[in-house]
Amino acid sequence: MELYRLTLASIVTRKTFAIFAVLLLALPFVLPLLTPWETKPSLLEPARAQAAWSLLWITALGWLLFQGATIGDRWSSHGILDYFKTLGVSRRRQMLQLWLSCFTVFAGLAAIAFAVSTFTAMPGDATEARHWLVTNLQYALLFFLVVAPLLILSISLGTRLNGAAAYAITTGLALYGLFGIGYLEVFLADNQNTLLNLVYIFSPHYHLSDLNSRLAFKLGAMPWLDLGKTATYLGGIGVLILGASFQLYREAK
Amino acid sequence: MNRTRARVLWTLWMAGGVALTAVGIHSLRSDDSLRTDRNPFALQSSAYGKLLARLSESTIDRVWHLGVEQIAPHDHDHDHHGHGDDDHDHDHGDHGHAQHDHAQHDHGEDEHEAAHAGEHSHAVNDHDHDHGDYHCEGCRIAAEAAASASPGRAGSEEPPIDRAKQWLGRLSAVKYLRTNPKSMSEAHLATVKKDIEGMLLRSYKMDPTHYGVYNSYHLFLTTHDFGGTESSREHAKLIARHTIDAVFHENEDPEPWLTAASAAMNLYLMETESFSVSGKPIPLETLKEYRSRVGFCLARFSELQAKAEEAGTWQNLSSPRQLEIVERERFAYRTYEQFDAMIARREAPGVGAPEGEVAEQTPSGDN
Numbered sequence: 001m002e003l004y005r006l007t008l009a010s011i012v013t014r015k016t017f018a019i020f021a022v023l024l025l026a027l028p029f030v031l032p033l034l035t036p037w038e039t040k041p042s043l044l045e046p047a048r049a050q051a052a053w054s055l056l057w058i059t060a061l062g063w064l065l066f067q068g069a070t071i072g073d074r075w076s077s078h079g080i081l082d083y084f085k086t087l088g089v090s091r092r093r094q095m096l097q098l099w100l101s102c103f104t105v106f107a108g109l110a111a112i113a114f115a116v117s118t119f120t121a122m123p124g125d126a127t128e129a130r131h132w133l134v135t136n137l138q139y140a141l142l143f144f145l146v147v148a149p150l151l152i153l154s155i156s157l158g159t160r161l162n163g164a165a166a167y168a169i170t171t172g173l174a175l176y177g178l179f180g181i182g183y184l185e186v187f188l189a190d191n192q193n194t195l196l197n198l199v200y201i202f203s204p205h206y207h208l209s210d211l212n213s214r215l216a217f218k219l220g221a222m223p224w225l226d227l228g229k230t231a232t233y234l235g236g237i238g239v240l241i242l243g244a245s246f247q248l249y250r251e252a253k
Numbered sequence: 254m255n256r257t258r259a260r261v262l263w264t265l266w267m268a269g270g271v272a273l274t275a276v277g278i279h280s281l282r283s284d285d286s287l288r289t290d291r292n293p294f295a296l297q298s299s300a301y302g303k304l305l306a307r308l309s310e311s312t313i314d315r316v317w318h319l320g321v322e323q324i325a326p327h328d329h330d331h332d333h334h335g336h337g338d339d340d341h342d343h344d345h346g347d348h349g350h351a352q353h354d355h356a357q358h359d360h361g362e363d364e365h366e367a368a369h370a371g372e373h374s375h376a377v378n379d380h381d382h383d384h385g386d387y388h389c390e391g392c393r394i395a396a397e398a399a400a401s402a403s404p405g406r407a408g409s410e411e412p413p414i415d416r417a418k419q420w421l422g423r424l425s426a427v428k429y430l431r432t433n434p435k436s437m438s439e440a441h442l443a444t445v446k447k448d449i450e451g452m453l454l455r456s457y458k459m460d461p462t463h464y465g466v467y468n469s470y471h472l473f474l475t476t477h478d479f480g481g482t483e484s485s486r487e488h489a490k491l492i493a494r495h496t497i498d499a500v501f502h503e504n505e506d507p508e509p510w511l512t513a514a515s516a517a518m519n520l521y522l523m524e525t526e527s528f529s530v531s532g533k534p535i536p537l538e539t540l541k542e543y544r545s546r547v548g549f550c551l552a553r554f555s556e557l558q559a560k561a562e563e564a565g566t567w568q569n570l571s572s573p574r575q576l577e578i579v580e581r582e583r584f585a586y587r588t589y590e591q592f593d594a595m596i597a598r599r600e601a602p603g604v605g606a607p608e609g610e611v612a613e614q615t616p617s618g619d620n
Contacts, residue, residue, distance in 0.1 A: 035300035036307060038569035039561050040506040047300035054294045182289040201278065205287055212295035226286065233277025239270030243263060 003084050003094060007071055007101035017105050020059045024112045028052040028120070045121035049215040052121075053139060056113035057178075057210075060147045061171055064106045065154045069166035071098060072158020081159065081251040091249055098155050103148065114140055117215065134221035135214050142209035145231060149238035149245075150174055156245035159253070177206030204237050297458050298499070306460035313452050313469070319429060320445030323436055446480045449473065457492070461499045462509035464581060467492070471519055486523065493520045500550075507557035508578055514550035514585045517543060537599050544592035551585055 011017065032047035075081050075098070084094055118136045122129050150170055157166035181203050188200055208230050213219060222230075281287045296302050318324055411419075437445070453470040460466060473479045474489035481489075493516040500513035521543040528535045561567040567575070 032300060035304045037300060038574075039508065039566045041566060042505055043300040043303075050295060050299060050301065057294070179293050182291045182293070185289055185291075201282075205281075205289075207289045207293070208281070208286070210294060212299075213290065213292065216295040216299040226284075229277055229280040229286070232273055233281055236270050236273025236275070236277050239273060240267060243267040243270055246263065 001097060003080075003089060004097035004101045006080070007075070007098055008104055010071070011067060011101060011105050016063065017109065020055075020063050020109055021112060024052065024055050024059065024109055024116070027055055028113075028116045045123070046216045046218060049117040049121040049136075050212050052113040052117040053143075053212055053215065056110060056143070059109055059113075060106070060143075060150075061174055063109075064102060064147065064151055065170045065174070066163075066167050067102050067105075068098075068151045068154035069158040069170065070163040071102065072155040072166060073161075073163035074158075076159040076250060076253050079252060085251045091246070091251065094251070095152060095155065095245070095249055099148075099152050102151055102155070106147075106151075110140070110143075121215075123218065128218065128220075131220040132215075132218075135211060135219075138222050138227055139209075139211040139215070141227075142211065142230060142234060145234040145238055146174070146177070146206050146209045149241035152245045153241050153248075156248040159250045160248050173204065174206060177204040178210065179207070181205060181207060205233070209234060298460065302459035303463065306456045306463045306466050309452060309456040309459070310465060313449060313456070315429075316445065316449055316452065319431075320437070320449070321442065323431060443480060446473070450480060461492075461496050462503070462512050464508065464512045464515065467496050467512050468515055468519075471516075475519075475523070490520060490523055493517070493523075497550075503553075503557075505557065505561075507554045507561055510550050510554035510557065511578070511581045511585055514547050514554065514589070515581075517546040517550055518585070518588055521547070534599065535595075537596065540592060540596050540599065544589070544596065547585070547589045547592070551582075551589055554582065554585075 028048045028051040031051045032044045035043055035047055037043040037047070081094055085091075089097075114136060117139075118133060122132050150173070153173075154166050154170040157169055160166075161169075181200070184196070184200055184203070188196055211222065214222065278287065292298075296305070450470070450473040453466065453473055456463070456466045457470045471489050471492060473481065474485045474492065475481045496516040497513045497520075500509040500516075503509045521539075525535045525539060558567065570578075
C-alpha cells in the first residue's frame, strides 16, 4: 500500500480539500438563510439538505476528478508508477491504490454532506424521518455509483494524457450525463433520427442519481424496486468505465 | 497464456457491464424512468428557485427599460423592497409592470368592470397608502408604519453612507445612458420583448407562485404589443391553472394565495372576454364560480396571514414587504368585491343592463 500512502500524503499536504470541507460545513447553514424563508420557515431544512448534496456534487466535479486527473498525470510523468511496476505492483493494484487514496479524503467530505443532510434537516415526524434517512442512504449509494467509476477514469486518462485534458474529458462526461441529456431529450421530442436516438440510449444517464427532488420536496424514499433498476443501470455503466479505464491506464508516458 | 487469460477476463468483465447496463436501461425505459425531469438539483420550485425568481426581477426590469422603454433604468425606483416612498414618479408598480396588468391586456374593446374596478383601485392605492380597509392587524400596522416613516425621511439629512451609495449608483448608471439619437427598430424591439418573455418563463419555472413573476409572464403572454398571440393566450390560461395548482397545497406562506387569486381573476377575464365582445351577459354561474374561486384564495390568504402573525413569522418581513403584500391584498379584495355587485345586478329582477355599467354605479370603497 506504499503507493496509496504516498498519494494520500501528497493530497493531504496540498490541503485543497480543506477549502471544500469548510464550504461543506458552512454553506448548507448559510445559503438557506438567503432564500425567502421569512414567512415559511419550513423551507430551511430541505434547503439545507439540498445545499449539502449540491455542494458535494460540486466538490466531486471540481475537486475529486481534478485530483484523480492530476495525480495520474504527475505520477506517470515522474516515473512513480513505473517504479512501482518494477516493484511488482500490478496495474490493477496501482489503480486501486490511487483510487482509494483520492476517495479516502473525499469520503470524509461526503460524510460531512451526508451528516448535514441527514441529521440537521431530519423531519420531526417519525415516518418522515425514516424516509429521510433511507433517502439519504439511497442518494449516497447512487452518488457513489456515478462518482467512483468517474474517478478511476480520470486517473487512467491522466496517466495517458495530461491532467487538464483528463479532467476536461471526465468532467464533460459527468456534466453531459447530469445536465446535457435533458437538452438532447428536448431536441429529440420531435425528431425521429435513429442515430440521435441511439446516442440518447447509450448516453450515461447520470441524472438518475440526482435525488435532490426527493429531499427538497420531501417525496419520501425511492421504492426499492426502482432503486434496484437505477443501481443496476449505473452499476453497469460503472463496470464498463472501469473496464475502459483498465485499458487506458499507462504506467509511464 | 497470462495475457490471453487477462484478455478473456477483461472481455467477460465488459460483457457483464453491457449486460447490467442493458438490463437496467430496459427496465428503466419500460416504465419511462429514463426521462430527465429537467430540474437539476431540484432548483425549480425549491427555496433557491424562489430566490432566483426574485433576483431575476431586477435583470428583467433593466432589460425592459433599456429595450422596450429605451430609457436608462437608473432613475427608477421600483421597488418591491420599499425604497418606496419616492417611487411615485413613475408608474410601474413593483414587479416589472405586473401590477398594471389588467389595464393593458388586450381583451378587446371591453374591459370588464371587475378589471376596471381593480385597475382604478390599484391606481389609487399606488398613491394613497393611508385609507384603512385592511383585512388584518399586521397589515394595518405595516401600512401605518410606512405612512409615518414618509415625512420624516423626506425632511431629514441623508446619512453619508446613503449619499455615497447614490454617488456610486450614478456612476454605474452611465453604462446605460442612451446617447444614440435613433430609437431601436421594430424588429429589434420585438426581439427584446421575446427575450424578456423567455426570461420571465425561466423565472416562472423557478417559482410559479411568485406574484410579480406570474403576473409579468401573464402580461407578456396576453398583450398583443408584447408579442402575445391567440395561442399564447391559451398558454396563459394553462399557466394560470398551473399557478393555482402550485399554490393549492400551500399551508404556511400566505403570499402565494394572492398570486392564486390573481391567477383566478386572470382566468375569469380570459374566459369571459368573448361575452363582452359579443355584448352578451356573462352567465350567472360563471360569475358565481369565479367569485367562489377568488374568494377561496383570499380567505386562505387571510387565514394563513393570521396564522403567520400569531406564529410571529409575519414579523420576519420588513415593513415595506408587509406593505407591499397589504397593497396587493387590497387590490385583490376590491376586484373581488365587484363580483357581488355584478351578481346582485344579474339577480335583480327586471334589470338588464350590461355588467359594464355596474362598476360605474357601484361606490368603489374608500377611493
